[in-house]
Amino acid sequence: AAKNAGRNRYAYFTPALQVAALNRMRLTNDLRGALKGDQLALYFQPIVHLATGRIHKAEALVRWQHPQRGMVSPCEFIPLAESSGLILEIGQWVFHEAADWAQRWRAEVDPAFQISINQSPLEFQHDGGDGVGYEDWLRHLRELGLPGQALVVEITEGLLLDATATVSDKLLQLRDAGIQVALDDFGTGYSSLSYLKKFDIDYLKIDRSFTRNLAPESSDMALSEAIIVMAHKLGLKVIAEGVETPEQRDLLARAGCDYGQGYLFARPIPAAEFDALLRHP
Ligand code: C2E
Ligand code: MG
Ligand code: MG
Numbered sequence: 001a002a003k004n005a006g007r008n009r010y011a012y013f014t015p016a017l018q019v020a021a022l023n024r025m026r027l028t029n030d031l032r033g034a035l036k037g038d039q040l041a042l043y044f045q046p047i048v049h050l051a052t053g054r055i056h057k058a059e060a061l062v063r064w065q066h067p068q069r070g071m072v073s074p075c076e077f078i079p080l081a082e083s084s085g086l087i088l089e090i091g092q093w094v095f096h097e098a099a100d101w102a103q104r105w106r107a108e109v110d111p112a113f114q115i116s117i118n119q120s121p122l123e124f125q126h127d128g129g130d131g132v133g134y135e136d137w138l139r140h141l142r143e144l145g146l147p148g149q150a151l152v153v154e155i156t157e158g159l160l161l162d163a164t165a166t167v168s169d170k171l172l173q174l175r176d177a178g179i180q181v182a183l184d185d186f187g188t189g190y191s192s193l194s195y196l197k198k199f200d201i202d203y204l205k206i207d208r209s210f211t212r213n214l215a216p217e218s219s220d221m222a223l224s225e226a227i228i229v230m231a232h233k234l235g236l237k238v239i240a241e242g243v244e245t246p247e248q249r250d251l252l253a254r255a256g257c258d259y260g261q262g263y264l265f266a267r268p269i270p271a272a273e274f275d276a277l278l279r280h281p
Contacts, residue, residue, distance in 0.1 A: 043268035102150040116152035148178030157189035208242020
């Protein structure tokens with residue numbers, strides 16, 4: 001924050017910013033309690049196979065029901081969780097919860113059902129030496145008798161751009177466990193395509209800023225088509241984020257996009273609701 005304040009470094013100490021900093025501290029403190037106090041919930045948003053309209057996958061999205069503030073957006077609390085280190089515990093909870101539901105839905109509804117979870121760069125690069133992370137994941141999968149294929153980890157481009165040895169190792173570990181990898185928010189970052197060849201990625205998620213402006217003959221349409229063709233040539237499946245209208249769905253389907261996700265199909269919903277949707281589509 002001091003860096004963002006730029007030349008006016010003393011601006012950091014103005015009352016408004018002090019209030020913001022205090023607010024962040026309070027919220028971070030509350031987040032610690034939220035983990036213990038059952039205030040986190042995992043919501044699920046269907047990922048729809050565009051050619052058939054069927055739901056074979058879902059993205060797990062964390063929600064925080066704050067006792068006083070109500071629903072706090074992950075956009076607000078994930079950064080706090082990162083700076084406080086709490087993200088590791090949250091990530092562990094998310095993994096366990098997602099794996100448990102995947103196990104249930106594969107056993108009872110669809111043997112190929114897949115759930116994707118999000119990992120922030122800090123989580124992804126964590127070495128797992130403290131029982132949180134990869135070793136714990138493997139143990140949990142073993143206990144459930146769940147194959148890694150039931151899960152997908154969503155990461156963002158930035159991680160691959162300056163890929164360290166830790167990042168490459170982690171990708172190989174996931175591969176060993178059968179866990180798949182999706183590149184989230186594709187098109188918003190540097191979108192250097194060379195890493196799609198270099199790393200083993202299974203899914204490419206076209207960012208919703210592209211989906212939003214889809215129209216026949218538009219430049220975002222051309223870009224999306226090019227991304228889809230390229231991804232398919234490299235053996236990746238494509239998921240379009242933020243599908244809100246039937247027109248967007250149809251344009252994407254016609255361009256050969258494999259899956260769609262967005263408010264047109266469903267918003268992220270609590271597990272019990274998603275369970276009902278899956279059983280009675
Ligand atoms: P994301 O992974 O790109 O997730 C997609 C976001 O788009 C979700 O926001 C979802 O609710 C929203 N969305 C889905 N369909 C539509 C649509 O049709 N229109 C619009 N306008 N939005 C749509 P959400 O749930 O608020 O999550 C925001 C971000 O927080 C996620 O972006 C992800 O980066 C992060 N996040 C969420 N859960 C977790 C988690 O468990 N761990 C980590 N590390 N990050 C998470
Ligand atoms: Mg995501
Ligand atoms: Mg995304």
